[in-house]
Amino acid sequence: MAAPSIAGRPTHTQAGQPILYFTFDDGPAADTPGVLAALARQAARATFFVVGGRVQSLPRTLQATLQAGHAVGNHSFSHPHLAGMPEADFLFEMNQTASAVVQAAGALLPGGRMLLMRPPYGSHDEHTEPWVNALGYAMVMWDVDPEDWSMPGTEAIVTQVLAEVKPGAIVLLHDGGGDRSQTVAAVEQLLPALAGRGYVFHSLHPDEQ
């Protein structure tokens, strides 16, 4: 059965440059524009996993994210743990966010719908990915997690990401859920440093498997 997946994402461009996939969860939020500005300065593309309730509050921020060429994925409506959740509640979380995104920025969304999903906290059980796939989404976890949400300091975020990245890695960061000024500052340092190592920064796009 065909299910969208990011498992086969490229690790390098055709020209041989290593690719990193930066992802930002829990927005749209007050620090999203700072992240967008840092990405724009480096001509970087990223992926934003948005919370439906936040989309309803800040539709223009979502529009700006899509207008800048970034991918957007579903990160639920109310940010619950999905492990153990009944299917009806799961469907409500996914579909309410899909509706919020279409209402806020559907005309800007390639294909008119989201194709990526990340479970809040990474929380999932044996049902979650099949349910996600049945809705036409690829479920996306991560490879590098500097726990920026805990505000460990800009240098700690930068140091851990630089130490752990490798070609094709998905980096987990947060543009929402609290004060993300450390994350913005870290991205401002990380992108030029990683570009200096030859990396380019792409959004995620699932393949049909």
Ligand SMILES: [Zn+2]
């Ligand atoms: Zn989250």
